[in-house]
Amino acid sequence: MNTEATAGVNPEELHAFFDDELPADRADAIERMLAEDSDLGAEHEQLGLMRGTLRASLEAEAEAVPQARFEQVWDEIDRAIERDARLQAEADRSPSVWARVWAAFKPLRLPALAAAGAAAVTLAVISTDSEDPNKTPAVASVDETSDAKPAAPAPAPSEAETPEPTRLADANPGGQATPPEPEIAPMPVPESSEAEIHEIDFGGKNGRISNTGTVTVLYVEDVEATSSERSL
């Protein structure tokens, strides 16, 4: 039987008190009522029991979910965040005038490059023809002010005076600058590597197939397969 005090507390208010959501003065009043009214006290205790039961059941369910599941979920979340950030960054980046002009001339790039290449080859041929075939690049580095005797006939180049043609090569010692080639040369990959899976067995473990249109990835999970509905 409810006392006068109990009658003054409706269920919503009792729930709010239970969740610490009432103003301090009202909470104090209800606390006094709880001490005086056994029915109200029992109702309050019931709420505590319900919360305990619910928490225990959720914790048990969470325990049953393997760590790999959580990791998989976090991976998905990470991927979604990365994707969103990238899309946002791309959206924020407005193309500059030069970028637009460059894009507009896209169809002309290849012919222009070919023409430039041909022009460069022609220039190289012309400049080679106009030079003294015996002139070496090292002559340019000779200091003409020191001991220069222009009137004297040019001496035959002795071994000591002849510039070393290998000097350029010395400036770039071999083996250090170029990374070692991989033993197996990679094959070209087609634009789309989407695979069609006809039959698959994950060896008794959980697994999933992901197809993005660019690539197909098969995920073999680290845990044994379960019959849980939460299996992804």
Place this chain on the structure above:
Amino acid sequence: MIHARKKLLASALAAVLMPAAALATVAVPTAAHAAEEADCQLTAVHALKKGDGTIPKSLDFLADQLKDDEFAAYKSFKLIERKALKLKRDTASEARFSTGNRIGLTLLGNEGSRLKLHADIRSRNGETKLLAADYSIANGGVLLVRAGELEHDGETGKLFFAIQCSGKV
């Protein structure tokens, strides 16, 4: 006069079309050539959640795949090992990796320009079956398989295998 012109036109048309038809008859069976052999490359990749996002030169050939959203959670990739296999139709070939994993591949044939393959991946103890799959893929296409967690060079990440095969189809 008109009749004679029509006859001439028909003869000319036949002269043009007959060799084309003959060529097509010869060419069609050649196009449907069955794949008897394939060259495959198997690459073990360590995917890490730390790094600056650059893909090393040794994995350039996988750049499009590794830049896909599917790998957005990983910040760096390292080449662990690369193996080559030559496949003959219906004959299993196997490669063994330094991680302990073994990968068996069999060329099952082709579906037009796509190769049909069977892949069998064993765990790092070399015995437990991780995966057995029959699949078809574009000639030269890459199938990626995530084969669990791996600690390599003091770093913990995920182990991926890239399986790529190319045959005459």
